Amino acid sequence: MSDIESQPPSFAELGVAAEICDGLATRGITRTFAIQELTLPIALSGQDLIGQARTGMGKTYGFGVPLLDRVFDDADIAELDGTPRALVVVPTRELAQQVTEDLQVAAAHLPVRLASIYGGRPYEEQIKKLNRGVDVVIGTPGRLIDLHERGNLQLDRVAILVLDEADEMLDLGFLPSVEAILQALDGNAHQTMLFSATMPGAILTLARRFMDKPIHIRAESGEQDFTHSSTRKVTFQAHRMDKVAVVAHALQAAGRGRTIIFARTKRAAAQLADDLARRGFRVGAVHGDLGQKSREKSLHAFRSGQVDILVATDIAARGIDVDDVTHVINYQVPDDPMTFVHRIGRTGRAGHTGTAITLVGYDELAKWQVINDELDLGEPEPPQWFSTSPELAQALDIPTDVDETVGPETKVVGQVPVREKSPTRTTARRGGSRRRRGGHR
The missing domain is CATH 3.40.50.300 (P-loop containing nucleotide triphosphate hydrolases)
Structure with a gap:
């Protein structure tokens, strides 16, 4: 033929x-x-x-x-x-x-x-x-x-x-x-x-x-219903305290273009976006704590190329339709198999190839195993890698001399910076009493 x-x-x-x-x-x-x-x-x-x-x-x-x-x-x-x-x-x-x-x-x-x-x-x-x-x-x-x-x-x-x-x-x-x-x-x-x-x-x-x-x-x-054949999947266990460093390294992989990073909660998305901006990455954010105008501003910046990284919660997973997303990163394991499918479906589209990276926290392994079994992915026990692991650099084609910081601090498009609470800061309660940090939340 x-x-x-x-x-x-x-x-x-x-x-x-x-x-x-x-x-x-x-x-x-x-x-x-x-x-x-x-x-x-x-x-x-x-x-x-x-x-x-x-x-x-x-x-x-x-x-x-x-x-x-x-x-x-x-x-x-x-x-x-x-x-x-x-x-x-x-x-x-x-x-x-x-x-x-x-x-x-x-x-x-x-x-x-x-x-x-x-x-x-x-x-x-x-x-x-x-x-x-x-x-x-x-x-x-x-x-x-x-x-x-x-x-x-x-x-x-x-x-x-x-x-x-x-x-x-x-x-x-x-x-x-x-x-x-x-x-x-x-x-x-x-x-x-x-x-x-x-x-x-x-x-x-x-x-x-x-x-x-x-x-x-x-x-x-x-x-093949579940995942694009044109999408390469890289899955590994990552320590919670090392995840931001892992992402910073992964974002310097050879050939990395537009990238969507999915977090499970809006708080995690907001914090991760700020962490990456402090390291010099060009980042936008889309999550439930943002108003509609801010979300639209972030999506426009991502589509136009003003930023090349978008940190999002799952509510945005089906609303981001950009054909040339090269990488999707699951910063947190999703709650169910179909959410995983929809997340990684953002890359490897319309004839393009893509890479889907999943960071499985040590406390997320049981959740990952449900997804693995349902989708028959063949990785019930992903390897344990750190940001400095040579296996990570080899799997994602990351240069050996990368640093976590790539330039001067930037601002997250569409998001007011998340501010850490001061250790001595207290919060007023009804009745005039105050609760110290570390008390019941």
Whole structure:
């Protein structure tokens, strides 16, 4: 078979409108990934579908391209009049932003207006957008249903509904809001597309209740579902007191580009970001203690190259969609196997190679073994390495002469520095008494 014959089909060959193909081509996107190749013919026909694929497989354009094509030029969908024809529901603000940005690329040559609607922003600015006229709305469940119940978001003419990362919406407790949105559309004749990495029972029940004979598409099968074959995994046990030094060394590995470091808690993320900034690294942070504007500032700095390291908690794991992330570092072991999958799915994407580094604390070994067994990773007892271990330098291609500090102290984008408490500082309690540091917390 020739190289030409073995290439995946282009968007144009699958019948996508020329205007959309032109928009995608500006980003060098011409040929489809597996999930796109499988879903496009079905989605363009208006059929309900369930798309199942791991993170980084191209799901956004798997639903976004046919959605835009149909809204733009499908006789079954009413002409655009400023009320939404398509609704994309996503679990997080960051993912709403990313999906909107991706669809704006594809819609650059279309007379289709898009808007992001999510919490953490003033209602007034989003209501103004809707009043000016919007054809495609991308948003989070809570804010969408709030605006609908207020009468600001019309859903009676929505012809296409997409539920993206449905399993994450279930995990975050958004199922009641999602059901309310589905019920609001129940009187409309509309196409529903549901995309998810996993299919818990509650999601399948939702599909049976609200979808019309959906076709279930899986872009892969077997063990490779869990991790990208293009991602090299380096896992080892690290002492808690040495983890920052380990990360500082790992960030000086040969070929290291954009890097995402995942911490399990917002406090750990904030502290690690500050520790790295003090060592001269260019760092941004995304975690729950930051306001929406600060999180947006950090993500913009990361995407634009102002910083090349982003420290994040798991709430941001599915909202960071940058194809050229070279390294992902698990500073703390996640709580469950699928969170691990979503974390390391941030690298090795779209034809790129990547490295996923996992630091297993001595007190995290049992948690790691659950992940190892579930995903069949073959490393129940990772080796014990330190920041100075030659095995670490060899595994990650770290020069032998690196130091923990790479330059003058920097500031973490989007984050006020974490200040250590003074040993003599006391904290006021109600009633006027004071509690010394080291007392009951």
